[in-house]
Amino acid sequence: MSKEKTVSEAINYRRSVRIFDTEKPIDKKVVKKCIEQAVLAPNSSNMQLWEFYHITSKDIIEKIAPLCFNQNAAKTAQQLVIFVTRKDLWKKRANANLAYLDSVFGKNNPKKEQSSREKVARNYYGKIIPFAYSEFLGILGFFKYLMILGIGVFKPIYREVRKSDMRIVAHKTCGLAAQNFMISMAAEGYDTCPMEGSDTWRIKKLLDLPFGSEINMIVSCGVRKPEGVYGERFRIPFNEVYKEV
Ligand SMILES: Cc1cc2nc3c(=O)[nH]c(=O)nc-3n(C[C@H](O)[C@H](O)[C@H](O)COP(=O)(O)O)c2cc1C
Secondary structure: OOOOOOHHHHHHHOOEOOOEOOOOOOOHHHHHHHHHHHOOOOOHHHOOOEEEEEEOOHHHHHHHHHHOOOOHHHHOOOEEEEEEEOHHHHHHHHHHHHHHHHHHHOOOOOHHHOOHHHHHHHHHHHHHHHHHHOOOOOHHHHHHHHHHHHHHOOOOOOOOOOHHHHHHHHHHHHHHHHHHHHHHHHHOOOEEEEEOOOOHHHHHHHOOOOOOOEEEEEEEEEOEOHHHOOOOOOOOOHHHHOOOO
């Protein structure tokens, strides 16, 4: 494999590839390394509410392709990576962060001996995160929202506390991981196509994904066929979307 591309080179090389060369298999170790780089993406509160399902089995890819409506990108994929959000794991992840704080600052430090950084961090994962993520059928979120509307009249406050808001938070974060992955793949000379065109419920069932998980996107992987890139890249003129304030 050729030398790894620079970030700018990889960003420019990456295209959504719809037809992969089925004669050119890709190395699953390299794909796994790119998933390891996906994990390094910035993510909301470092809660890491994500999972990555690396599909290398041809049989499973063949079963998934019809659930992606037989898009060429799925039919010709050599491997797939399914980016999944796990909002339901918030308690586990908050506890992992608290355990990490124990490893950094030491366990059971009396409050008066804690540095302000330690206090803020422990309060964040011990109180604020549970406040933001705790949920009961969407009802609790609604009450939190009303409370925040009231407090928000008097001071700036974080407003995304409803059940739907927390889903967006998890999906935002997962999208960043997916982008890290696709750029890493491009740096290796591999191609990808992100797909949201799929029956996520059926794919969840096929892969036996946990009830609380949601598919963020499926990224098909392989090496491009020249005709697999559908035309020149089209973007709205930059001046139309760039606003200097
Ligand atoms: C979240 C998301 C979902 C997408 N879903 C599909 C899809 O289901 N099928 C597809 O062919 N392309 C899909 N795309 C690719 C876009 O169409 C593509 O990124 C866009 O046209 C720009 O082209 P480029 O990626 O080559 O720059 C998706 C892209 C994103 C970010």
